[in-house]
Amino acid sequence: MQVLSKSAFSMIELIFAIVIIGISVISLPMMSQATSKGVEGNLVQEAIFAASTELNQVLSYQWDENAMDGSNLLSKVVWTSTTDCNSTTKLRTGHVNQPLHRKCIDNEILRPTIAIDGLNDIDDAAHAAQIIFTDSTTTQEGYKQTYNSTVTIENNAIFGTSIAVNPNIKKVTVTIKDNDAKVITLLKTYSANIGEIDYYKRSYQ
Numbered sequence: 001m002q003v004l005s006k007s008a009f010s011m012i013e014l015i016f017a018i019v020i021i022g023i024s025v026i027s028l029p030m031m032s033q034a035t036s037k038g039v040e041g042n043l044v045q046e047a048i049f050a051a052s053t054e055l056n057q058v059l060s061y062q063w064d065e066n067a068m069d070g071s072n073l074l075s076k077v078v079w080t081s082t083t084d085c086n087s088t089t090k091l092r093t094g095h096v097n098q099p100l101h102r103k104c105i106d107n108e109i110l111r112p113t114i115a116i117d118g119l120n121d122i123d124d125a126a127h128a129a130q131i132i133f134t135d136s137t138t139t140q141e142g143y144k145q146t147y148n149s150t151v152t153i154e155n156n157a158i159f160g161t162s163i164a165v166n167p168n169i170k171k172v173t174v175t176i177k178d179n180d181a182k183v184i185t186l187l188k189t190y191s192a193n194i195g196e197i198d199y200y201k202r203s204y205q
Helices: 011-059
Strands: 127-132 147-156 166-177 183-192
Touching (some): 011 147
Antiparallel strands (some): 127 147
16 A cells, blocks of 8 residues: 655644744834834934034025125125224224225114125025925925925124124024924024124235
8 A cells, every 4th residue: 555645734833833923913113114204213313413414505605685785705894884993994992904804884874784685694604494305496306295494684782782783793593394394493593793803814925
């Protein structure tokens, strides 16, 4: 009599296989959730870096649209009052009297202003909420959160006093919010009306 032999799973092997498959199926949503949280965490960090970059970019602009004096490429001190600068030396009180040092503009009438007019000064960096991490202004390119960047420019109060507005200081605020209007990061810096200093140039023979 010939005995037929067949290969098959034992009951124990079958149970182990079912257990392993069950663990894998249960773990998949948890792994997906962890990955998603990691991606969102990275986006938050990128949003903070974007705010820092934007803040540094704002500070690269000239202080005020009236700070440029004719063909001079250096930003100068803008008069905030009729006694702000010396009309003869073109220096503000306390500034060093040197040819290449910070000078006041040659116009005693112009005053600092905060206006968005495309003249590439700090004021023109101000803007309402703009979407970041996207190729357009209407789509989010698959991200779960919409991150918006807002820049505001305003005169700051004089430090240590009760005077509300100091025309010599501009406060720059960059705010990043998500689509729930939750503030992700808020960065502030201050820029003063002190003009630019020219570099001393030497020529060698």
